[in-house]
Amino acid sequence: MAATAELWARYGHRRLYVTVEEDGTKLGFYDLKTGRACNVPSARLNEFLEAITAWKTAHPDELDPVAEPPAHAPGEAPDSASPRPWKDLAQNRPGQSAAEVADAYRHAQPLRSLASRVLGTKSDERGWRVGAAGEVKTARQLAKLTNPGLFDRIAPGRWYALHSIPIGERGRDIDHLAIGPPGVFVINSKNHQELVTATDAAVFLGGRRTRYAEVAQDEAIRASRLLTAACSVQLPVTPMLSIVNAPTVVRGCPRGVIVLRVDQVAEWLASRPVRYQASTVDKLFEVCRRSTTWEQ
Template identity: 35%
Template structure:
Protein backbone atom coordinates (compact mmCIF):
# COMPACT_ATOMS: atom_id res chain seq x y z
CA UNK A 1 0.00 0.00 0.00
CA UNK A 2 1.29 3.45 -0.93
CA UNK A 3 2.15 5.73 2.01
CA UNK A 4 -0.05 8.73 2.65
CA UNK A 5 2.98 10.97 2.06
CA UNK A 6 6.69 10.44 1.45
CA UNK A 7 7.34 12.91 4.27
CA UNK A 8 5.34 11.52 7.16
CA UNK A 9 5.55 14.85 8.96
CA UNK A 10 2.84 15.95 6.53
CA UNK A 11 0.39 13.35 7.83
CA UNK A 12 -2.54 14.55 9.89
CA UNK A 13 -3.65 12.62 12.97
CA UNK A 14 -5.98 9.84 11.84
CA UNK A 15 -5.11 10.05 8.14
CA UNK A 16 -4.87 6.27 7.84
CA UNK A 17 -8.32 5.96 9.40
CA UNK A 18 -9.71 8.54 6.99
CA UNK A 19 -8.43 6.50 4.07
CA UNK A 20 -9.97 3.34 5.53
CA UNK A 21 -13.33 5.08 5.88
CA UNK A 22 -13.19 6.26 2.25
CA UNK A 23 -12.40 2.72 1.14
CA UNK A 24 -15.34 1.33 3.10
CA UNK A 25 -17.77 3.81 1.56
CA UNK A 26 -16.61 5.75 -1.52
CA UNK A 27 -19.94 7.59 -1.81
CA UNK A 28 -19.60 10.77 0.30
CA UNK A 29 -23.32 11.05 1.00
CA UNK A 30 -23.67 7.46 2.20
CA UNK A 31 -20.42 7.83 4.11
CA UNK A 32 -21.85 10.80 6.00
CA UNK A 33 -24.99 8.82 6.84
CA UNK A 34 -22.96 5.90 8.19
CA UNK A 35 -20.74 8.29 10.14
CA UNK A 36 -23.66 8.90 12.53
CA UNK A 37 -25.25 5.43 12.40
CA UNK A 38 -24.10 3.70 15.62
CA UNK A 39 -24.18 0.15 14.26
CA UNK A 40 -22.24 0.89 11.09
CA UNK A 41 -18.60 -0.04 10.58
CA UNK A 42 -17.82 3.54 9.63
CA UNK A 43 -19.23 4.78 12.94
CA UNK A 44 -16.72 2.52 14.72
CA UNK A 45 -13.82 3.83 12.65
CA UNK A 46 -14.97 7.43 13.10
CA UNK A 47 -14.89 6.95 16.86
CA UNK A 48 -11.29 5.79 16.60
CA UNK A 49 -10.46 8.79 14.42
CA UNK A 50 -11.79 11.11 17.09
CA UNK A 51 -9.60 9.39 19.66
CA UNK A 52 -6.49 9.88 17.54
CA UNK A 53 -7.29 13.55 17.04
CA UNK A 54 -7.70 14.11 20.78
CA UNK A 55 -4.44 12.31 21.57
CA UNK A 56 -2.58 14.32 18.93
CA UNK A 57 -3.93 17.57 20.35
CA UNK A 58 -2.53 16.61 23.74
CA UNK A 59 0.84 15.68 22.25
CA UNK A 60 1.09 19.15 20.71
CA UNK A 61 1.67 20.45 24.22
CA UNK A 62 5.10 18.81 24.15
CA UNK A 63 6.25 21.05 21.31
CA UNK A 64 8.79 23.57 22.44
CA UNK A 65 10.05 21.15 25.10
CA UNK A 66 12.33 19.12 22.85
CA UNK A 67 9.67 16.72 21.56
CA UNK A 68 8.75 15.84 17.98
CA UNK A 69 5.73 13.82 16.88
CA UNK A 70 4.49 11.90 13.86
CA UNK A 71 1.02 10.55 13.15
CA UNK A 72 -0.47 7.79 10.98
CA UNK A 73 2.90 6.16 10.29
CA UNK A 74 1.90 3.50 7.81
CA UNK A 75 3.45 0.08 7.34
CA UNK A 76 3.58 -1.47 3.89
CA UNK A 77 0.84 -3.88 5.01
CA UNK A 78 -1.58 -0.99 5.43
CA UNK A 79 -1.69 -0.98 9.22
CA UNK A 80 -0.35 2.09 10.96
CA UNK A 81 1.20 3.47 14.12
CA UNK A 82 -1.26 6.00 15.52
CA UNK A 83 1.44 8.29 16.93
CA UNK A 84 5.20 8.37 17.44
CA UNK A 85 6.54 10.72 20.10
CA UNK A 86 10.29 11.33 20.10
CA UNK A 87 11.84 13.43 22.83
CA UNK A 88 14.36 13.63 25.66
CA UNK A 89 12.68 10.73 27.49
CA UNK A 90 12.95 8.43 24.46
CA UNK A 91 10.77 7.09 21.68
CA UNK A 92 7.16 6.11 22.32
CA UNK A 93 4.72 4.30 20.04
CA UNK A 94 1.29 5.47 21.10
CA UNK A 95 -2.02 3.77 20.45
CA UNK A 96 -5.18 5.80 20.94
CA UNK A 97 -8.04 3.78 22.42
CA UNK A 98 -11.36 5.56 22.72
CA UNK A 99 -13.78 3.88 25.13
CA UNK A 100 -16.50 6.46 25.81
CA UNK A 101 -18.28 5.99 29.12
CA UNK A 102 -16.63 2.64 29.84
CA UNK A 103 -14.52 1.35 32.71
CA UNK A 104 -10.95 0.49 31.78
CA UNK A 105 -8.83 -1.64 34.12
CA UNK A 106 -5.15 -2.45 33.67
CA UNK A 107 -3.49 -5.16 35.74
CA UNK A 108 -0.03 -6.65 35.26
CA UNK A 109 -0.58 -8.10 31.81
CA UNK A 110 -3.97 -7.17 30.43
CA UNK A 111 -6.46 -4.38 29.88
CA UNK A 112 -10.17 -5.01 30.28
CA UNK A 113 -12.97 -2.73 29.10
CA UNK A 114 -16.16 -3.14 31.12
CA UNK A 115 -14.55 -6.39 32.34
CA UNK A 116 -14.17 -7.72 28.79
CA UNK A 117 -10.59 -8.74 27.89
CA UNK A 118 -8.74 -6.94 25.11
CA UNK A 119 -5.51 -7.43 23.17
CA UNK A 120 -4.41 -3.84 23.80
CA UNK A 121 -1.26 -4.77 25.76
CA UNK A 122 -0.01 -7.53 23.47
CA UNK A 123 -0.66 -5.43 20.37
CA UNK A 124 1.10 -2.38 21.82
CA UNK A 125 4.14 -4.40 22.88
CA UNK A 126 4.38 -6.08 19.49
CA UNK A 127 4.17 -2.73 17.72
CA UNK A 128 6.86 -1.17 19.93
CA UNK A 129 9.25 -4.07 19.29
CA UNK A 130 8.70 -3.75 15.56
CA UNK A 131 9.26 0.01 15.62
CA UNK A 132 12.44 -0.45 17.66
CA UNK A 133 13.84 -2.95 15.14
CA UNK A 134 13.15 -0.64 12.20
CA UNK A 135 14.55 2.49 13.83
CA UNK A 136 17.62 0.68 15.13
CA UNK A 137 18.36 -0.62 11.62
CA UNK A 138 17.99 2.77 9.95
CA UNK A 139 19.49 4.98 12.66
CA UNK A 140 22.69 3.00 13.06
CA UNK A 141 22.40 2.80 16.85
CA UNK A 142 20.11 1.01 19.28
CA UNK A 143 16.73 2.71 19.63
CA UNK A 144 14.47 1.59 22.45
CA UNK A 145 10.75 2.16 22.01
CA UNK A 146 8.25 2.15 24.84
CA UNK A 147 4.61 1.32 24.13
CA UNK A 148 1.88 3.67 25.33
CA UNK A 149 -1.89 3.44 25.29
CA UNK A 150 -3.74 6.75 25.37
CA UNK A 151 -7.19 6.13 26.86
CA UNK A 152 -9.79 8.58 25.59
CA UNK A 153 -13.21 9.35 27.09
CA UNK A 154 -13.32 6.40 29.49
CA UNK A 155 -15.58 6.86 32.52
CA UNK A 156 -12.83 5.44 34.74
CA UNK A 157 -9.27 4.20 34.27
CA UNK A 158 -7.64 2.04 36.94
CA UNK A 159 -3.97 1.03 36.69
CA UNK A 160 -2.96 -1.60 39.23
CA UNK A 161 0.61 -2.34 38.15
CA UNK A 162 3.35 -0.31 39.86
CA UNK A 163 5.80 -0.82 36.98
CA UNK A 164 3.70 -1.57 33.89
CA UNK A 165 5.39 -2.84 30.71
CA UNK A 166 3.02 -0.61 28.75
CA UNK A 167 2.18 2.91 29.88
CA UNK A 168 -1.61 3.17 30.00
CA UNK A 169 -2.49 6.82 30.47
CA UNK A 170 -5.65 8.88 30.47
CA UNK A 171 -5.25 11.25 27.52
CA UNK A 172 -5.51 14.40 29.62
CA UNK A 173 -2.35 13.37 31.50
CA UNK A 174 -0.37 12.12 28.50
CA UNK A 175 1.88 15.14 27.99
CA UNK A 176 2.61 15.47 31.71
CA UNK A 177 3.52 11.79 32.05
CA UNK A 178 5.86 11.76 29.05
CA UNK A 179 7.56 15.04 29.90
CA UNK A 180 8.06 13.88 33.49
CA UNK A 181 10.15 10.85 32.53
CA UNK A 182 13.94 10.91 32.92
CA UNK A 183 15.93 12.05 29.86
CA UNK A 184 17.75 9.34 27.89
CA UNK A 185 18.32 10.99 24.49
CA UNK A 186 20.37 14.00 23.48
CA UNK A 187 18.97 16.74 21.28
CA UNK A 188 21.02 15.42 18.35
CA UNK A 189 19.70 11.89 18.86
CA UNK A 190 16.11 13.13 18.98
CA UNK A 191 16.61 15.03 15.72
CA UNK A 192 18.28 12.10 13.98
CA UNK A 193 15.62 9.59 14.99
CA UNK A 194 12.89 11.98 13.90
CA UNK A 195 14.47 12.54 10.48
CA UNK A 196 14.71 8.79 9.96
CA UNK A 197 11.17 8.18 11.19
CA UNK A 198 9.56 10.84 9.02
CA UNK A 199 10.87 9.20 5.83
CA UNK A 200 8.21 6.82 4.46
CA UNK A 201 10.96 4.60 3.02
CA UNK A 202 11.98 3.68 6.56
CA UNK A 203 8.73 1.76 7.00
CA UNK A 204 8.51 0.16 3.56
CA UNK A 205 10.49 -2.99 4.32
Protein backbone atom coordinates (compact mmCIF):
# COMPACT_ATOMS: atom_id res chain seq x y z
CA MET A 1 0.00 0.00 0.00
CA ALA A 2 1.29 3.47 -0.88
CA ALA A 3 1.84 5.91 1.97
CA THR A 4 2.07 9.68 1.75
CA ALA A 5 3.50 12.36 4.01
CA GLU A 6 1.72 15.61 4.83
CA LEU A 7 3.30 18.68 6.40
CA TRP A 8 1.91 19.95 9.73
CA ALA A 9 3.38 23.24 10.96
CA ARG A 10 1.99 24.84 14.12
CA TYR A 11 3.14 26.18 17.46
CA GLY A 12 6.75 26.20 16.35
CA HIS A 13 6.68 22.55 15.21
CA ARG A 14 7.17 21.25 11.67
CA ARG A 15 6.25 17.60 11.23
CA LEU A 16 5.50 15.19 8.43
CA TYR A 17 2.61 12.88 9.26
CA VAL A 18 2.54 9.68 7.20
CA THR A 19 -0.73 7.98 6.24
CA VAL A 20 -1.49 4.92 4.11
CA GLU A 21 -3.74 6.16 1.32
CA GLU A 22 -5.76 2.99 0.86
CA ASP A 23 -7.05 2.49 4.40
CA GLY A 24 -6.05 5.64 6.28
CA THR A 25 -3.64 3.86 8.64
CA LYS A 26 -1.39 6.32 10.51
CA LEU A 27 2.31 5.43 10.39
CA GLY A 28 3.62 8.06 12.81
CA PHE A 29 5.41 11.31 12.10
CA TYR A 30 8.84 12.73 11.30
CA ASP A 31 10.03 15.89 13.05
CA LEU A 32 11.70 18.15 10.49
CA LYS A 33 13.57 20.08 13.18
CA THR A 34 15.13 17.16 15.06
CA GLY A 35 15.23 14.49 12.35
CA ARG A 36 13.53 11.97 14.66
CA ALA A 37 10.79 9.54 13.70
CA CYS A 38 8.05 8.89 16.27
CA ASN A 39 5.33 6.26 16.76
CA VAL A 40 6.34 4.26 13.68
CA PRO A 41 5.23 0.60 13.68
CA SER A 42 8.40 -1.43 13.14
CA ALA A 43 6.72 -3.60 10.51
CA ARG A 44 5.88 -0.49 8.43
CA LEU A 45 9.27 1.20 8.67
CA ASN A 46 10.10 0.88 4.96
CA GLU A 47 6.78 2.46 3.89
CA PHE A 48 7.33 5.29 6.34
CA LEU A 49 10.84 6.09 5.09
CA GLU A 50 9.77 5.91 1.44
CA ALA A 51 6.97 8.42 2.11
CA ILE A 52 9.33 10.82 3.90
CA THR A 53 11.93 10.58 1.12
CA ALA A 54 9.28 11.17 -1.57
CA TRP A 55 7.98 14.27 0.23
CA LYS A 56 11.45 15.75 0.64
CA THR A 57 12.23 15.13 -3.02
CA ALA A 58 9.03 16.89 -4.06
CA HIS A 59 9.45 19.84 -1.63
CA PRO A 60 13.15 20.79 -1.55
CA ASP A 61 12.26 24.43 -0.87
CA GLU A 62 10.65 23.40 2.45
CA LEU A 63 13.92 22.02 3.81
CA ASP A 64 16.53 23.87 5.81
CA PRO A 65 19.77 21.95 5.22
CA VAL A 66 21.21 23.25 8.49
CA ALA A 67 18.26 22.80 10.82
CA GLU A 68 16.68 19.72 9.27
CA PRO A 69 18.62 16.45 9.10
CA PRO A 70 17.51 13.88 6.54
CA ALA A 71 15.17 11.06 7.46
CA HIS A 72 17.17 8.16 8.80
CA ALA A 73 16.69 4.45 9.11
CA PRO A 74 18.20 2.25 11.82
CA GLY A 75 21.97 2.46 11.57
CA GLU A 76 22.09 6.01 10.24
CA ALA A 77 22.95 8.89 12.56
CA PRO A 78 20.23 11.58 12.89
CA ASP A 79 22.80 14.37 12.69
CA SER A 80 26.37 15.06 11.69
CA ALA A 81 27.80 15.06 15.22
CA SER A 82 30.91 12.98 15.68
CA PRO A 83 29.94 9.55 17.03
CA ARG A 84 31.50 8.13 20.17
CA PRO A 85 34.23 5.54 19.69
CA TRP A 86 32.80 2.06 19.73
CA LYS A 87 33.95 -1.54 19.79
CA ASP A 88 32.76 -3.89 17.05
CA LEU A 89 30.80 -6.61 18.84
CA ALA A 90 30.85 -8.74 15.69
CA GLN A 91 34.36 -9.72 16.80
CA ASN A 92 33.08 -11.31 20.03
CA ARG A 93 33.25 -15.10 20.18
CA PRO A 94 30.33 -17.29 21.32
CA GLY A 95 30.64 -17.94 25.05
CA GLN A 96 33.42 -15.38 25.36
CA SER A 97 32.13 -13.71 28.52
CA ALA A 98 31.41 -17.00 30.30
CA ALA A 99 34.78 -18.43 29.25
CA GLU A 100 36.56 -15.38 30.67
CA VAL A 101 34.81 -15.83 34.02
CA ALA A 102 35.66 -19.54 34.02
CA ASP A 103 39.29 -18.70 33.32
CA ALA A 104 39.33 -16.25 36.22
CA TYR A 105 37.99 -18.94 38.58
CA ARG A 106 40.52 -21.45 37.23
CA HIS A 107 43.37 -19.10 38.15
CA ALA A 108 41.86 -18.15 41.51
CA GLN A 109 40.98 -21.74 42.50
CA PRO A 110 43.42 -23.97 40.56
CA LEU A 111 43.22 -27.07 42.77
CA ARG A 112 39.44 -27.01 43.13
CA SER A 113 39.02 -26.41 39.40
CA LEU A 114 41.35 -29.29 38.55
CA ALA A 115 39.54 -31.64 40.94
CA SER A 116 36.21 -30.63 39.43
CA ARG A 117 37.46 -31.43 35.93
CA VAL A 118 38.89 -34.82 36.98
CA LEU A 119 35.98 -35.92 39.16
CA GLY A 120 33.16 -34.19 37.33
CA THR A 121 31.99 -32.41 40.48
CA LYS A 122 30.39 -28.99 40.69
CA SER A 123 32.48 -25.85 41.00
CA ASP A 124 32.22 -22.21 40.00
CA GLU A 125 34.75 -22.76 37.21
CA ARG A 126 32.87 -25.77 35.86
CA GLY A 127 29.53 -23.95 35.87
CA TRP A 128 30.86 -21.09 33.74
CA ARG A 129 32.84 -23.47 31.49
CA VAL A 130 29.76 -25.60 30.81
CA GLY A 131 27.75 -22.45 30.13
CA ALA A 132 30.32 -21.27 27.58
CA ALA A 133 30.20 -24.65 25.84
CA GLY A 134 26.41 -24.37 25.57
CA GLU A 135 26.71 -20.96 23.94
CA VAL A 136 29.12 -22.36 21.37
CA LYS A 137 26.57 -25.04 20.42
CA THR A 138 23.81 -22.48 20.00
CA ALA A 139 26.10 -20.33 17.85
CA ARG A 140 26.73 -23.32 15.57
CA GLN A 141 22.99 -23.60 15.00
CA LEU A 142 22.70 -19.89 14.23
CA ALA A 143 25.47 -20.30 11.66
CA LYS A 144 22.98 -22.32 9.61
CA LEU A 145 21.23 -18.99 9.04
CA THR A 146 24.16 -16.58 8.94
CA ASN A 147 26.66 -18.70 7.01
CA PRO A 148 24.87 -21.58 5.27
CA GLY A 149 26.59 -23.83 2.79
CA LEU A 150 25.67 -23.72 -0.87
CA PHE A 151 22.99 -26.39 -0.47
CA ASP A 152 22.14 -25.82 3.19
CA ARG A 153 20.17 -22.57 3.11
CA ILE A 154 17.06 -22.94 5.26
CA ALA A 155 15.83 -19.32 5.25
CA PRO A 156 15.60 -16.56 2.65
CA GLY A 157 17.33 -13.24 3.09
CA ARG A 158 20.35 -12.17 5.11
CA TRP A 159 20.79 -13.09 8.75
CA TYR A 160 23.30 -11.86 11.32
CA ALA A 161 24.25 -13.10 14.77
CA LEU A 162 26.15 -11.40 17.58
CA HIS A 163 27.43 -13.14 20.69
CA SER A 164 28.45 -12.22 24.25
CA ILE A 165 27.02 -8.69 24.10
CA PRO A 166 27.85 -6.79 27.29
CA ILE A 167 24.96 -4.67 28.55
CA GLY A 168 25.28 -1.94 31.15
CA GLU A 169 28.14 -1.83 33.62
CA ARG A 170 27.37 -4.77 35.95
CA GLY A 171 28.97 -7.58 34.01
CA ARG A 172 25.74 -8.85 32.42
CA ASP A 173 25.64 -9.94 28.81
CA ILE A 174 23.28 -11.23 26.14
CA ASP A 175 24.39 -14.68 24.99
CA HIS A 176 23.20 -14.28 21.39
CA LEU A 177 21.37 -11.73 19.26
CA ALA A 178 19.88 -12.92 15.97
CA ILE A 179 18.87 -10.34 13.37
CA GLY A 180 17.02 -11.32 10.22
CA PRO A 181 13.98 -10.66 8.04
CA PRO A 182 11.57 -11.75 10.85
CA GLY A 183 13.07 -9.30 13.35
CA VAL A 184 15.42 -9.28 16.33
CA PHE A 185 15.73 -12.12 18.85
CA VAL A 186 17.70 -12.43 22.11
CA ILE A 187 18.69 -16.01 22.85
CA ASN A 188 19.86 -17.29 26.22
CA SER A 189 21.68 -20.66 26.16
CA LYS A 190 21.17 -23.14 29.01
CA ASN A 191 23.41 -26.22 29.13
CA HIS A 192 22.09 -28.94 31.48
CA GLN A 193 21.76 -32.68 31.94
CA GLU A 194 18.54 -32.59 34.00
CA LEU A 195 15.06 -32.47 32.48
CA VAL A 196 13.95 -28.97 31.47
CA THR A 197 10.20 -28.36 31.46
CA ALA A 198 8.60 -25.16 30.16
CA THR A 199 5.03 -24.32 31.14
CA ASP A 200 3.03 -21.10 30.87
CA ALA A 201 4.03 -20.38 34.48
CA ALA A 202 7.80 -20.91 34.43
CA VAL A 203 10.79 -22.98 33.32
CA PHE A 204 11.65 -25.89 35.63
CA LEU A 205 15.01 -27.66 35.95
CA GLY A 206 14.32 -31.11 37.32
CA GLY A 207 11.63 -30.27 39.86
CA ARG A 208 12.98 -26.82 40.69
CA ARG A 209 11.44 -23.62 39.43
CA THR A 210 13.98 -21.30 37.80
CA ARG A 211 14.03 -17.62 36.85
CA TYR A 212 15.15 -18.41 33.32
CA ALA A 213 11.99 -16.98 31.76
CA GLU A 214 12.10 -13.81 33.86
CA VAL A 215 15.74 -13.17 32.96
CA ALA A 216 15.13 -13.82 29.24
CA GLN A 217 12.12 -11.51 29.25
CA ASP A 218 14.13 -8.80 31.02
CA GLU A 219 16.93 -9.07 28.45
CA ALA A 220 14.46 -8.71 25.58
CA ILE A 221 12.77 -5.67 27.16
CA ARG A 222 16.11 -4.03 27.78
CA ALA A 223 17.35 -4.80 24.27
CA SER A 224 14.16 -3.36 22.79
CA ARG A 225 14.54 -0.19 24.84
CA LEU A 226 18.18 0.32 23.84
CA LEU A 227 17.58 -0.40 20.15
CA THR A 228 14.52 1.85 20.10
CA ALA A 229 16.62 4.67 21.56
CA ALA A 230 19.39 4.07 19.03
CA CYS A 231 17.07 3.89 16.01
CA SER A 232 14.32 6.36 17.00
CA VAL A 233 11.78 3.72 15.93
CA GLN A 234 10.01 1.21 18.17
CA LEU A 235 11.80 -2.13 17.74
CA PRO A 236 10.31 -5.23 19.38
CA VAL A 237 12.68 -8.00 20.49
CA THR A 238 11.62 -11.62 21.03
CA PRO A 239 13.12 -13.56 23.98
CA MET A 240 14.22 -17.17 23.50
CA LEU A 241 15.86 -19.97 25.50
CA SER A 242 18.12 -22.48 23.74
CA ILE A 243 18.30 -25.70 25.79
CA VAL A 244 21.54 -27.61 25.22
CA ASN A 245 21.97 -31.34 26.03
CA ALA A 246 19.04 -31.58 28.47
CA PRO A 247 15.87 -33.54 27.65
CA THR A 248 13.25 -30.85 27.12
CA VAL A 249 9.47 -30.78 27.44
CA VAL A 250 7.66 -27.64 26.28
CA ARG A 251 4.08 -27.24 27.47
CA GLY A 252 3.80 -23.47 27.36
CA CYS A 253 5.39 -20.12 26.66
CA PRO A 254 6.38 -18.59 30.02
CA ARG A 255 6.26 -14.77 29.96
CA GLY A 256 6.27 -14.84 26.16
CA VAL A 257 9.64 -16.61 26.08
CA ILE A 258 10.14 -19.17 23.29
CA VAL A 259 11.76 -22.34 24.71
CA LEU A 260 13.45 -24.68 22.22
CA ARG A 261 16.03 -27.43 22.08
CA VAL A 262 19.23 -26.13 20.56
CA ASP A 263 18.72 -28.19 17.40
CA GLN A 264 15.34 -26.49 16.82
CA VAL A 265 16.55 -22.88 17.03
CA ALA A 266 17.57 -22.26 13.41
CA GLU A 267 14.51 -23.96 11.90
CA TRP A 268 12.16 -22.04 14.20
CA LEU A 269 13.74 -18.69 13.33
CA ALA A 270 13.64 -19.53 9.62
CA SER A 271 9.91 -20.27 9.84
CA ARG A 272 8.97 -16.83 11.19
CA PRO A 273 7.09 -14.41 8.88
CA VAL A 274 9.13 -11.69 7.21
CA ARG A 275 8.99 -8.29 8.92
CA TYR A 276 11.96 -6.37 7.46
CA GLN A 277 13.47 -5.93 4.02
CA ALA A 278 17.13 -6.74 3.47
CA SER A 279 18.24 -3.10 3.64
CA THR A 280 16.60 -2.67 7.04
CA VAL A 281 18.17 -5.89 8.34
CA ASP A 282 21.60 -4.61 7.26
CA LYS A 283 21.07 -1.29 9.03
CA LEU A 284 19.80 -2.97 12.19
CA PHE A 285 22.96 -5.06 12.27
CA GLU A 286 25.10 -1.93 11.95
CA VAL A 287 23.36 -0.52 15.04
CA CYS A 288 23.55 -3.76 17.01
CA ARG A 289 27.24 -4.37 16.40
CA ARG A 290 28.24 -1.07 18.07
CA SER A 291 29.16 -1.41 21.74
CA THR A 292 27.82 2.09 22.41
CA THR A 293 24.29 0.92 21.57
CA TRP A 294 24.28 -1.28 24.67
CA GLU A 295 25.97 1.03 27.18
CA GLN A 296 22.97 3.06 28.39
